[in-house]
């Protein structure tokens with residue numbers, strides 16, 4: 001299998017499902033299956049380490065997740081982030097334009113709703129609130145819809161959540177430019193929430209009058225995904 005980043009062995013959900021013979025039918029119920037799936041994979045790997053360990057993407061404790069089977073690579077020349085919807089000044093940012101803005105570094109635990117956690121991971125980028133201020137949020141705006149250049153994933157936040165100082169539009173992770181695997185060149189990092197809120201391959205920030213549930217939220221996960229307080233199975237991480 002080609003490796004999107006030249007390091008580790010990323011494994012998408014579809015591939016995981018096909019490994020288990022669940023195929024496309026499994027994809028529809030994936031959020032509910034995911035816990036079972038990971039424990040099945042874990043136990044197969046435990047019994048026969050040669051069989052699945054090599055396939056399990058676990059570089060530095062992270063697992064690679066993408067609901068899209070392939071995602072284009074974008075960089076200096078063709079990456080664009082648009083801010084539009086209920087704003088006074090719709091805008092489009094290149095990577096250089098994002099880098100030219102003040103950068104904020106946040107170091108927190110990463111917590112996936114399925115149970116894996118990576119302690120104290122540094123993320124760096126522009127606060128979402130700075131981009132919102134630059135665009136001039138209109139009074140009738142209440143929420144944000146995030147879209148991704150994988151063509152499939154989406155996320156949401158209320159405006160109040162989005163204005164927190166630990167919600168970043170990230171260019172760097174683990175003190176390196178964000179890799180394609182981890183959603184580069186630009187992903188969201190919503191530090192206080194489960195990692196599914198942190199949309200990878202971010203391409204659009206659109207102000208809306210009400211919350212439009214994101215990809216996993218349409219499939220049963222909480223819209224307000226506070227770690228330890230929503231439908232994950234974990235305790236709150238150490239901040």
Ligand SMILES: Nc1nc2c(c(=O)[nH]1)N[C@H]1C(S)=C(S)[C@@H](COP(=O)(O)O)O[C@H]1N2
Pocket residue numbers: 062063064065066067068112113148150153181182183195196197198199200201
């Ligand atoms: N575009 C996009 N963003 C996404 C996802 C995805 O499938 N597509 N998965 C989410 C989930 S469930 C998790 S746990 C993290 C995984 O991030 P990682 O692949 O960098 O470990 O990305 C989140 N953001």
Ligand SMILES: [Mo]
Pocket residue numbers: 065112113114195196
């Ligand atoms: Mo996740």
